[in-house]
Amino acid sequence: MNAYSYTLLIPLIPLFVFLLIGLTGHKYKPSISGLIGTAGLLVVTVLSYMTAISYFWTDHIAGTAYTSLKVFEIDWLHLTEFLTINLGILLDPISVMMLVVISTVSFMVHIYSLGYMKGEKGFARFYAFLSLFSFSMLGLVLATNIFQMYIFWELVGVSSYLLIGFYYTKPSAVSASKKAFIVTRFADLGFLIGILMLSFMTNTFDFQTLVSSDSPALSHMGGATFLGLSTLTWALTLVFIGGAGKSAMFPLHIWLPDAMEGPTPVSALIHAATMVVAGVYLVARLFPLYSMVAPDALVIVAWVGGISSLFAAIIACTQYDIKRVLAYSTMSQIGYMMLALGVSGYGGHDGLGFMASNWHLFTHAMFKALLFLGAGAIIHSVHSNDMREMGNLRKYLPITHLTFLIGCLTIAGIPPLSGFFSKDEILAAALHANPALFAIEYLVAGITAFYMFRLYFNVFWGKSTHYHHTPHESPLVMTIPLMVLAFGAVFSGFLPFNELVTSDGLPFEAHINYSVAIPSVLIAAFGILVAYMMYRKESLVPEKIATSLGAFYRGAYHKFYMDELYLFVTHKIIFRYISQPVAWFDRNIVDGTMNLIGYSIEKASYMIKGFQSGRVQQYGYVFVTGAVALVIIFVFIW
Amino acid sequence: MDSNILFFLLAGTILLFSVLTVTTRRILRAAVYLLFVLVSTAGLYFMLNYNFLAAVQLTVYAGGIVVLMIFSILLTSHISEKAKLAGMKQSLLSALTVVAGAILTIILLMNHQFTASSEPAVSPDVQNIGRHLVSYGENGYALPFEVISILLLAAMIGSIIVARKESLAANVKPTDENPEK
Amino acid sequence: MTGNIPLEYFLILSTIMFFTGIFGFLTRRNLITMLMSIELILNSVNINFVAFNHFLYPNNLQGHFFTLIIIAVAAAEAAVAIAIIINIYRNFKSIEVDKVNQMKY
Numbered sequence: 001m002n003a004y005s006y007t008l009l010i011p012l013i014p015l016f017v018f019l020l021i022g023l024t025g026h027k028y029k030p031s032i033s034g035l036i037g038t039a040g041l042l043v044v045t046v047l048s049y050m051t052a053i054s055y056f057w058t059d060h061i062a063g064t065a066y067t068s069l070k071v072f073e074i075d076w077l078h079l080t081e082f083l084t085i086n087l088g089i090l091l092d093p094i095s096v097m098m099l100v101v102i103s104t105v106s107f108m109v110h111i112y113s114l115g116y117m118k119g120e121k122g123f124a125r126f127y128a129f130l131s132l133f134s135f136s137m138l139g140l141v142l143a144t145n146i147f148q149m150y151i152f153w154e155l156v157g158v159s160s161y162l163l164i165g166f167y168y169t170k171p172s173a174v175s176a177s178k179k180a181f182i183v184t185r186f187a188d189l190g191f192l193i194g195i196l197m198l199s200f201m202t203n204t205f206d207f208q209t210l211v212s213s214d215s216p217a218l219s220h221m222g223g224a225t226f227l228g229l230s231t232l233t234w235a236l237t238l239v240f241i242g243g244a245g246k247s248a249m250f251p252l253h254i255w256l257p258d259a260m261e262g263p264t265p266v267s268a269l270i271h272a273a274t275m276v277v278a279g280v281y282l283v284a285r286l287f288p289l290y291s292m293v294a295p296d297a298l299v300i301v302a303w304v305g306g307i308s309s310l311f312a313a314i315i316a317c318t319q320y321d322i323k324r325v326l327a328y329s330t331m332s333q334i335g336y337m338m339l340a341l342g343v344s345g346y347g348g349h350d351g352l353g354f355m356a357s358n359w360h361l362f363t364h365a366m367f368k369a370l371l372f373l374g375a376g377a378i379i380h381s382v383h384s385n386d387m388r389e390m391g392n393l394r395k396y397l398p399i400t401h402l403t404f405l406i407g408c409l410t411i412a413g414i415p416p417l418s419g420f421f422s423k424d425e426i427l428a429a430a431l432h433a434n435p436a437l438f439a440i441e442y443l444v445a446g447i448t449a450f451y452m453f454r455l456y457f458n459v460f461w462g463k464s465t466h467y468h469h470t471p472h473e474s475p476l477v478m479t480i481p482l483m484v485l486a487f488g489a490v491f492s493g494f495l496p497f498n499e500l501v502t503s504d505g506l507p508f509e510a511h512i513n514y515s516v517a518i519p520s521v522l523i524a525a526f527g528i529l530v531a532y533m534m535y536r537k538e539s540l541v542p543e544k545i546a547t548s549l550g551a552f553y554r555g556a557y558h559k560f561y562m563d564e565l566y567l568f569v570t571h572k573i574i575f576r577y578i579s580q581p582v583a584w585f586d587r588n589i590v591d592g593t594m595n596l597i598g599y600s601i602e603k604a605s606y607m608i609k610g611f612q613s614g615r616v617q618q619y620g621y622v623f624v625t626g627a628v629a630l631v632i633i634f635v636f637i638w
Numbered sequence: 639m640d641s642n643i644l645f646f647l648l649a650g651t652i653l654l655f656s657v658l659t660v661t662t663r664r665i666l667r668a669a670v671y672l673l674f675v676l677v678s679t680a681g682l683y684f685m686l687n688y689n690f691l692a693a694v695q696l697t698v699y700a701g702g703i704v705v706l707m708i709f710s711i712l713l714t715s716h717i718s719e720k721a722k723l724a725g726m727k728q729s730l731l732s733a734l735t736v737v738a739g740a741i742l743t744i745i746l747l748m749n750h751q752f753t754a755s756s757e758p759a760v761s762p763d764v765q766n767i768g769r770h771l772v773s774y775g776e777n778g779y780a781l782p783f784e785v786i787s788i789l790l791l792a793a794m795i796g797s798i799i800v801a802r803k804e805s806l807a808a809n810v811k812p813t814d815e816n817p818e819k
Numbered sequence: 820m821t822g823n824i825p826l827e828y829f830l831i832l833s834t835i836m837f838f839t840g841i842f843g844f845l846t847r848r849n850l851i852t853m854l855m856s857i858e859l860i861l862n863s864v865n866i867n868f869v870a871f872n873h874f875l876y877p878n879n880l881q882g883h884f885f886t887l888i889i890i891a892v893a894a895a896e897a898a899v900a901i902a903i904i905i906n907i908y909r910n911f912k913s914i915e916v917d918k919v920n921q922m923k924y
Contacts, residue, residue, distance in 0.1 A: 616853075616916055617724075621732060621845050628739045635746065645824045649832045656836050656859055660843025665852055672855045675836075679862055682829075686873045691886055695865075698890050703858065703897045710901045711851055714908045722915070724846040732845035740838040747830050752875055759877035770880055779884050786891045793895030797902035803909075 003059070004071040007089050010047050010099065011142060013040050014135035018128050025124030031114070033124035037131050038110040041103065044134065048103035055096045056500055065505035068092030068208055073144055082203040088144035090207060093501040094284050094358055098141035101365045104488065105273040106134045108481035112373050113265040115477035116380055126166060126263065133159035137274050141281060145205035146195050149282070153191070153246070156275050157184050163270060164262040176258035183255040187245020194238030197231065211288040218293060233294040240283060240301055247279025248331045249338060250308040254562050256331055260323040264376030267323060272330050272372045273365035280337045280361055287354055287503060291346040302342020306437045309335025311560070313447040317454065318546075318557040321385045322375050325455050326368070329411065332444060333364050339441060340426040343433035344503065351503030352432070352510065356425030359497040363418040366488035367410040373485065374404040377478055378459060381471035387455060391462040396471040401460050403482040408456045410489045412449035412524045418493030420521070421512075427520055428513040445520050449527030457535035644685060651678040663720045665711055673704045688762050829870035836863035850904045850914040854897065861893045 017040035025033045060066065073088030110130060117126055136155035143149035158181075165177030199205055202216040209216065229237075241252075248256035259271050270276070283290065283301060290298050309332040316328035337357045344353025377400045382390055394401040410419040423445065430438040473479070498510035534545075546553045555561065611622075652675050659671040676699040683692035723729070760766060774780040836859060843856030865886045872882025908914050 614919075617728070617845050620841075621728075621735065624739065624841055624845070625735045628735055628742065631739075631742050631746075636742075642824060645828065649828070652832065653835055653839075656839040659859065660839055660847065660852070660856055665849055668852050668855055672858060675859065676862060679866060682866060683869060686869060688869060688873070688883060691869065691883060694887060694890055698894050699858075699862075703894055706897060706901055707851060707855065710905060713905060714851070714914050715849075721847070721849050721852065724848060729846050732842055736838040736842040736845070739841070740834055743834045743838075744831055747827060747834070752826055754875045755878050757878035760879055762880055762883055767880065767883070770884065777879050777881075782884065782888055786888050790891060790895050793899050797898040800899065801902035801905045 003054070004051065004069065004089075004091060006047060007051055007071055007091065007142070010044055010051070010103075011089075011135050011138040013044050013047075014131040014138065016040070018131035018135060021124055021131060022128040025128055030123035031118075033127045034110075034114050034117075037127035038107070038114065040131060041107045041110045041134060044138070045103040045107040048099040051091065052096050052100050055091055056093075066093045066500070066502075067505065070144055070208065083199060083205070085147045085205060086145055087148050089142045090144040091142075093505065094281065095141045097358060097362060097501055098281060099138065101362055102134065102137050102141065102274050105269055105365055105369045105485075106130070106137075108369065108373070108485055109265045109269040112268075112376070112478050112481040113263075115475045116265055116376055117263060120263075122166065126163075129159055129162045129166070130266075130269070133163065133270060133275075137278075140278060143207070145207055146198070146210070146286075147205045149285070150188075150191065150195055153242070153278065153282075154188065156270075156278065157181060157188070157246075160184075160259070160270050160275055163266040164259045166263055166266065167261070170261070172258075173261040176255075176261040180255035180259045183252055184245045187252050188242050190238040190245070191242020194235045194240075194242065197235035197238065201232065201235070207285060211286065213288075229296055230294070233296045236286065236290055236294040236297040237300055239286065240279075240297060240304075243279030243282040244304060244338075245279070246282075247276050247334045247338070248308075249279065249304050249335065250311050251562065253308065253312065253331050254559075254566055257324045257327045257559070260321070260327050264323065264372060264379060267327070268369045268372030268376065271327065272368040276330060276334060277337065277361050277365070280334060280341065280357060283338070283341050284354065284358060287341060287344070288346055290341075291344070291503075298342050298344075300342075302339050302434065302437060305335040305338025305340075305342055306440045307335070308332070309339065309444045310440050310447075311335075313444045313451065314556050315559050316451040317447060318553060320387050322378065322387050322390075322455060322459065323372075323385055325387075325451060326371055326375055329371075329448065329452065330364075330368055332448060333360070333368065333411070336423065336426050336441065336444075337361055337364070339437055340429055343430050343437065345433075347504040348506070349508050349510075351508070352425060353429035354503040355497055355501055355508075355510070356422060356429050358501045359495075360422035360426055362495070362497070363410070363422045363489065363492050366485055366492050367407045367417075367419060370403060370482060370485035370489050371407040371411070373478070373482055374400050374407060377474045377482065378404075380474055380478070387458040390459045392460070393471060394460040397460075397473050399473060399479045399482065403479075403486040404460070405456065406486045406489055408452045411452050412528060413445055413520060414524060415517075415521060416493065417490055419489070420517070421493035422497075424512060424517045424520060425510065427516045431513075431516055442520065442523065446523035446527040449524040450531050453528045453531035454535050457531055461536055641685065645682075648678045648681045648685065651675075652682075663723065665715060665719070665721050666708065668721075669704060669708050669711060672707075673700055676700045676704065690762065690764050690767050826870055826874040829866060829874075833863040833866040833870070836866070848915050848917060850907070850916055850919075851901075853916065854900050854904070857900075858893060858897070861889055865889055 017037055021033045021036060055066075055069075069091045071089040071091055073086050075084050076087045077085040079085065110127075113126065113130070117123055120126065133156060136152050136159050140149055140152035140156060143152060161177045161181040164180050165173050167173045195205070198210075202210060204210060204216060243249075245252040256271060256276065260267055262271070290301070312328040312331035312335065316325050316332065319325045319328065337360050340353040340357035340360065342353070344351055344357070346354075377397065378390065378393065379385055381397060382393070384390065406417070410417040413420045413423045415421075427438060427441055427445070430441050496507075499507035502508060558564075655671040655674040655678070659668050659675060662668050662671065676695065680692040680695040680700070683689075683695060724732075770777055771779050771783055840856045840859030840863060843859065844853055847853050847856060868882035868885045868889070870882075872880065876882070904914055907919055911918050
């Protein structure tokens with residue numbers, strides 16, 4: 001045991017709370033379940049901050065590299081002599097950073113939900129699932145090896161499934177939860193295969209061994225190739241596919257907008273701040289390995305991130321459901337993070353992208369949770385998701401308005417809010433490595449500002465809408481988290497990430513690159529300005545622009561028909577030509593054989609059953625006849 | 639020559655009444671035919687000089703068992719009642735098996751060469767029988783004798799218990815219906 | 820006194836009697852007549868024993884004693900069987916063998 005033994009409590013407390021509420025939640029009042037869950041998360045948050053402070057500052061000797069500490073580990077499964085699956089806790093800069101992110105957002109969401117979910121049916125269930133999710137997510141980031149990560153990876157998938165389908169009486173929620181689960185599961189298949197390939201080649205699951213400078217993977221670099229890429233590259237690409245599924249990267253993003261069917265706090269916690277960045281975290285976790293042995297895979301990561309961010313940003317401009325706008329915005333921002341990882345190098349200033357990605361992950365968690373919770377507050381008071389039914393809300397919801405504005409400014413990248421810093425670093429890193437991607441991201445920065453302020457002006461300004469009942473500001477339990485997160489969104493940009501979270505653990509000099517920063521602020525301001533002109537007052541300009549764009553607008557409005565494409569591929573091709581024959585084979589040949597065996601035995605039994613008729617004379621007859629037959633056989637024939 | 643006639647007479651009686659026993663539809667008559675069979679068998683024993691055995695056959699079989707059966711018939715069915723016959727199929731199949739079995743057995747024993755022991759004969763008179771029955775040396779039957787005694791005792795107790803009207807549990811309870819008994 | 824009747828005659832007699840008894844056992848519905856058939860079978864066996872004793876092994880009395888014991892067993896068996904039959908009659912109001920098949924399966 002060592003100084004960090006208490007970190008073991010960080011995942012275990014939510015697990016305990018989950019079991020407590022899940023098993024006994026129906027026995028007491030729902031609000032008590034909520035309080036238990038919130039109290040548990042409070043403890044977790046305190047412990048996480050303790051861990052972060054002692055890891056980053058008090059226990060750290062200035063000038064040395066941050067090392068990764070294996071605080072705790074048990075052997076769980078012995079697969080082979082070399083290959084064991086362990087469960088443990090690993091502390092290094094990114095996992096400690098994630099602890100802070102998860103516990104903060106989760107704690108805020110717990111408090112917020114006390115107000116938001118008040119009086120909902122299944123309140124205790126909601127808190128049980130939230131705790132389960134917190135447990136899984138904390139276990140995921142603390143994993144010491146890739147297999148433990150995979151286990152918790154699936155657990156967050158399950159929690160996400162349960163929470164999206166929280167309103168399980170609503171068909172759309174049910175299908176959304178299924179969609180999310182199946183799509184991420186499909187991606188996880190890639191992850192699993194990647195894990196198997198990786199462990200087959202390196203004989204280890206352990207992160208520390210895998211990413212060390214004498215990683216066993218290095219000896220396989222010149223190994224077998226397939227389609228021009230080395231096996232290791234393939235393995236890491238497959239791992240990335242798992243991450244892309246969880247992080248809703250193009251083309252596996254289709255589940256994320258639908259996942260907004262879940263309660264809004266869930267969207268804030270899972271589908272904005274924590275679970276969807278698990279893919280980024282996964283790549284960041286294995287980043288040294290990627291950059292050492294598979295730079296080709298990093299190129300794929302970068303391009304997938306870039307395309308996703310552009311793609312999502314365009315769609316976000318056309319959506320009317322405020323949560324969907326935020327969902328696409330999340331996808332777009334995660335695209336940024338992926339891109340930053342993809343263009344990053346390893347060590348020193350080359351690792352700028354790595355640092356920027358994690359920084360953006362941190363700031364994004366703050367401002368996107370803030371935006372989602374703000375959207376929740378809006379929905380709570382208006383009882384609608386559709387921004388066309390909103391307008392002029394700034395008078396009714398002053399606190400929400402202010403915090404939401406902060407969130408929008410942050411995501412648009414206006415200095416000195418945190419989004420500016422992290423986005424600037426990403427753009428600088430992209431400019432360094434790949435000008436084409438830089439151009440995309442530069443464009444996306446403008447679009448982001450536009451669609452966020454389209455949302456903002458539509459909701460808080462614009463036409464004065466007549467409401468059925470006057471919207472009112474949310475209770476304090478809901479506005480306090482907003483304010484806390486707004487605080488985080490404003491000030492997290494001043495955290496010295498270039499000293500804390502770097503690819504090799506050593507601090508490096510980072511400075512604001514004015515040649516990147518000034519144009520990016522300008523384009524953001526331009527986006528805001530356009531949005532202001534179009535949506536500040538009710539006008540016909542947006543309509544005109546939409547019609548003049550014609551097919552492109554319709555395509556974006558329909559999310560570029562990705563869902564339809566998936567449906568076509570799955571229903572018309574996979575189901576019809578693969579699944580149906582397989583199902584037929586299974587039902588008729590496989591099951592048929594089994595049924596035939598069962599059926600024939602049953603029939604035979606019925607036939608034999610008659611022998612035991614209970615009639616003495618029948619028995620006697622068989623006995624005598626048998627005796628006679630035996631005499632005939634053994635005496636006369638033999 | 640006359641003993642031959644006696645044998646065929648007895649054998650004919652036995653065969654006739656055996657068949658009648660198993661085929662008659664009146665159950666009381668079946669008992670009486672069985673009695674004839676048993677008596678004729680006793681006659682065979684007489685013919686073979688086993689007088690004691692014949693006497694036992696008459697007293698135990700004819701006198702005991704058959705009377706017991708007649709009583710039980712009177713207890714369980716009417717005299718006028720005609721027994722139901724077995725189905726055609728059952729009768730035919732049984733007859734086939736039985737005839738086949740009989741023919742096979744007869745063929746077998748006709749083909750078998752029996753060899754008689756040439757040692758001096760022992761007279762089956764009552765004196766000899768009594769001596770053998772209770773001696774335990776060579777040719778002594780004291781053990782079977784005792785075993786069969788116990789068997790008879792057990793059968794007696796068992797049949798009393800089985801045929802008793804009240805259940806055992808009911809009997810254990812004190813009876814207050816007939817306090818004078 | 821037996822004249823020149825050969826052993827085989829006795830055996831044939833007992834064989835026919837034996838199979839007649841079996842036939843009765845297989846075809847009669849009434850439990851008491853089935854019991855009678857069993858008595859026939861036992862009796863035929865007795866004849867066999869006596870005949871073997873008399874013709875083949877006159878030097879001892881094994882067949883004779885066997886027959887005696889069989890008679891005793893037959894008496895015991897008849898007593899128990901009739902007790903059971905009366906009990907069945909009390910429970911089923913019938914002594915038809917077809918009715919007494921509750922213990923199948």
